[in-house]
Amino acid sequence: xxxxxxxxxxxxGLTLAWYELGTGHGEPPIVVQHGFSSSxxxxxxxxxxxxxxxxxxxxxxxxxxxxxxxxxxxxDSKHYGAHFMVRDLMALVTHLGINSYDLVGYSMGGTIVTxxxxxxxxxxxxxxxxxxxxxVNRGGLDPKVLNTKALAEGLRAESEEGLSGIVLQFRRAxxxxxxxxxxxxxxxxxxxxREIDFDAISAEAIVLAGTEDPLAEHPEVxxxxxxxxxxxxxxxxxxxxxxxxxxxxxLVDFLR
Numbered sequence: 179x180x181x182x183x184x185x186x187x188x189x190x191g192l193t194l195a196w197y198e199l200g201t202g203h204g205e206p207p208i209v210v211q212h213g214f215s216s217s218x219x220x221x222x223x224x225x226x227x228x229x230x231x232x233x234x235x236x237x238x239x240x241x242x243x244x245x246x247x248x249x250x251x252x253x254d255s256k257h258y259g260a261h262f263m264v265r266d267l268m269a270l271v272t273h274l275g276i277n278s279y280d281l282v283g284y285s286m287g288g289t290i291v292t293x294x295x296x297x298x299x300x301x302x303x304x305x306x307x308x309x310x311x312x313x314v315n316r317g318g319l320d321p322k323v324l325n326t327k328a329l330a331e332g333l334r335a336e337s338e339e340g341l342s343g344i345v346l347q348f349r350r351a352x353x354x355x356x357x358x359x360x361x362x363x364x365x366x367x368x369x370x371x372r373e374i375d376f377d378a379i380s381a382e383a384i385v386l387a388g389t390e391d392p393l394a395e396h397p398e399v400x401x402x403x404x405x406x407x408x409x410x411x412x413x414x415x416x417x418x419x420x421x422x423x424x425x426x427x428x429l430v431d432f433l434r
Contacts, residue, residue: 181223182197183195184197186269186270188244188262188265188269189265189266189269190257192244192252192266193249194242194243194250194266194270195241195242195247195248196218196239196241196242196270197239197240197241197242198237198238198239199218199223199228199238199239199240200228200231200234200236200237200238201232201237202232202234202235202238203236203237204235204237205236205278206276206277206278206279206280207236207237207238207274207279207280208231208234208236208237208238208239208279208280208433209238209239209241209270209271209281209282210222210228210241210282210287211241211263211282211283211284211290212240212242212246212247212283212284212285212286213284213286213287214246214285214348214362214365215246215351215352215355215357215362216285217242217247217248217355218240218241218242218247219247220355221284221287221420225420225421226421227425227426227429230426230429231433234430234433234434239270241266241267241270243263243266243286243287243290244257244258244262244263244266244365245257245258245358245361245362245364246357246362251361252361253358254364255365256368258364258365258367258368259369259370260290260317260318260369260372261293261372263286264293264294264297267290267291267294268297268298271300276300277300278300278302279300279301279302280302280303281294281295281301281303281304281381282304282305282307283304284307284308285308285309285393288306288307288308288309288313289313289317291304291305291306292313292374292379293374295379296378296379299380301381302381302382303384303433304379304382304383305384305432305433306383306384306385306400307385307386307387307394307420307425308386308387308393309394309397309400310394310396310397310399310400311395311396311397311399311400312395313374313400314376314399314400314403317371317373318370318371318372319369319393320395323393324345324348324393325345326366326367326369326370327366328345329344329345329363329366330363330364330366330367331363333348333349333352333360333362333363333366334359334360334363338350344392376403376404377405379405382432383401383404383407384401384407384428384429384432385397385398385401385407385408385409385410386410386412386419386425386428386429387409387410387412388411388415388416388418388419389411389412390413390414390418391414391415391416391419392415392416393416394416397409410428
């Protein structure tokens with residue numbers, strides 16, 4: 179499918195890309211947010227999730243986070259941080275004149291949509307994928323699982339010599355997806371602990387996690403932190419789980 183790239187200006191002046199992934203007239207629209215080093219195309223289209231969700235007959239909108247996809251990619255860490263991406267997503271919804279929407283995020287996108295749901299009363303339902311108890315304990319990943327400073331250094335390295343584990347995996351994935359490594363390194367440097375007001379989430383919520391996903395450990399803690407939050411476990415690790423038919427089925431059933 180050929181994607182037409184639309185753009186808008188973020189509140190701080192960056193040019194960000196967004197896409198129409200489904201053009202149905204059912205309400206409310208669905209907004210999807212990808213993860214770190216990914217993009218709307220890679221996260222939602224290439225694995226068939228966008229097509230599955232579009233069959234609900236509703237408008238589906240994807241945004242490329244700053245530093246990713248076809249959005250602007252500054253190399254200074256002052257332009258990054260979850261608070262910027264939260265504001266970007268809400269600004270897009272306002273730009274499009276949407277008064278109520280469902281929200282889906284995976285990995286880094288799972289953090290973003292959780293924060294948005296805690297701040298934006300326009301969110302009706304939120305599906306949080308690829309994250310676990312770290313979101314409750316520190317508002318992000320446990321540095322024992324992924325050290326973002328080490329990741330920034332690994333992304334800036336001239337070669338992969340001396341790199342290993344999850345840092346090497348992220349670097350290789352970023353290169354495979356034609357990412358700007360210096361933009362992602364600046365992005366990683368800006369990451370840090372944050373507080374999320376889970377009590378402020380009034381939207382219906384589901385947590386989707388792979389049973390073998392090291393970045394989504396103890397997802398039941400996250401589901402339990404949200405009033406009425408549901409948990410759906412699907413097979414696979416961080417890469418495989420969102421590509422599973424079980425993930426697509428759980429997500430579509432939740433949004434239906």
